[in-house]
Amino acid sequence: MKLKKLAALMLTGAVAFTSASAMAKTYKLATNVPADGPPGRLLQEFSQRVAEDTDGRVKIKIFANGTLGGQAQYLQQVQSGVVHMGLINSAMMENVQPEFGVLNLPYVFRSNEEFQSVMASDLINEELFQTTQDKGFEVVGFLDSGSRSIYSTKPVNSIDDLKGLKLRVMSSPTYIEMLKLMGTAPTPLDFSEIYSALQQGMIDGAEGGLAGLYELKFGQYAQYAIKSEQTRLVDLIIMNNKALAKMKPEDIATMNDIMLDLSEKSYQVVADNESSALEKAQAELGVKVIEIDKAPLVASMAPIYERTMQDPVKGPMLKKVFDLQGREY
Template identity: 75%
Template sequence: MKLKKLAAIMLTGAIALTSASSMAKTYKLASNVPADGPPGQLLQEFASRVTDDTDGRVKIKVFANGTLGGQAQYLQQVQSGVIQMGLVNSAMMENIEPTFGVLNLPYIYRSFDEFKMVMDSDLIQKELFSSTADKGFEIVGFLDNGPRSIYSTKPINSIEDLKGLKLRVMSSPTYIEMLELMGTAPTPLDFSEIYSALQQGMIDGGEGGLGALWEIKFGEHAKYAIKSEQTRMVDLIVINDKALAKMKPEDVKTVQRVMKDVTEKSYDVVREQEAASMKLAKEKLGVKVVEIDKAPLVASMAPIYERAMQDPDKGPMLKKVFELQGREF
């Protein structure tokens, strides 16, 4: 009798384990950033914490360094459900939902505090982030990617030295126009192609976070940079809508809670890491970084704002951002 009872208990336990195992789901999260850089480390922390806090019901496996393709490639796969999650920057998102172009406008943020205030607002978190609902995916949060400046293989000591430089840019209408207004020749390339393009002389430089001069060794070829800080891009974490719908409500809340925590952490991590990386780029690679007067660059961006205000997609959102910031165009 005791043996039968023991067997029944064991069978019940096995069924429970099998049931729990069958409920677990592994979500692929594609990114094009290095696993050991700040964004890559933050993504891994997000994945690990979600797995732990959902007791393994939601397992997230991060594929770094463009293993699953460039952002444009894997975003399409997220939309179709082939890949469940992905890291997509706000510039790439503009191609899918034009309203996100407001986040990419040059000098839209006048300070870090203003940037954080806008990004943490309901205007962005609820209104803007919900605008992709009909695109096959939803946004669960973002990582701060820090300010973006300009680096080059050729000497640059002022904005006048930018004229004619062939600079790598993301495939974003706003970013391309921004570099054109600076007098450069924008060249769209995937992030993973930058190093070889610098090495082979296909480009003179690029615009992006200056921490990459050390972290990805762009500074081995690009020895010059100016702190233009024209934009402050964010990396959005997207998830296929059907994949999200299959999660238990409590697990969805866990994903959102963990993502919010990691977002907050990204603010400090990015600032600290960029400072450390810039110090190493200067000391180890001989990179020269020049502080500049940004006023002429800010003034040169007027055409972008004039068009954005008239744009039916961007205009209304831009006006709301200005209201949040307490300023007028």
């Protein structure tokens, strides 16, 4: 009798285990960032915590370093459902949903506090993030990627020193115009070409995160880190609509809570990483950090804002961001 009871209990346990396993789902998350960088580490923590807090019902497998292609490629795969989730920066998102372009405007955020306050608002999380639903995906959260500045092979102490410098820029109309308004000669290049272009003297510097001066050794040639802090891309975590709809409501809530916590955590992680990288760049590569007067740079962006305010899609969103900040420009 005892053996029969034991067998029955084992069978019941096996059925329960099989049912739980059948309910478990593994979601593929594509990203082009390195697994060991700040965003990569945060995504790993996201995956681990979601699996733990949903008792294994939701598992997220991360494909880092562009394993599934570049952002444009896996964005389409997320839309079609071939890939469930992806990390897309706000510059790429602007091509799909123009309202996101407001986040990319130069000096739309003039301080970390201003950026964090806006990103925590309902305007971003309840309004802007919901605008992609008809594109086949939803934004389920974001990670800060820090401010972008200028690094150069020549000293830059004022806006006048920028004139004529050939600076690498992303192939973005907004970014190209931004550098033109600063007086530079913007040079669109793939990110992978920056080091060799600096080495060969094809460019005088670039616009981007200053941590790369040490982490990617750009500081071997670009000896000046100019803290212009003109923009900050936001890394957005997106998920296919149909995949999201199949998740249990409580699992969606768990995932959202974890993502919110990591969004807030990313501010300090990114800031600490840049600070550490700059210290090493100065100590080991001889890089010099320059605190530039940003007021003339901000003023030079007026044409971009005048045009954006007239845009029927971006204008209303920019006005709402300004209202949150208590400013006009």
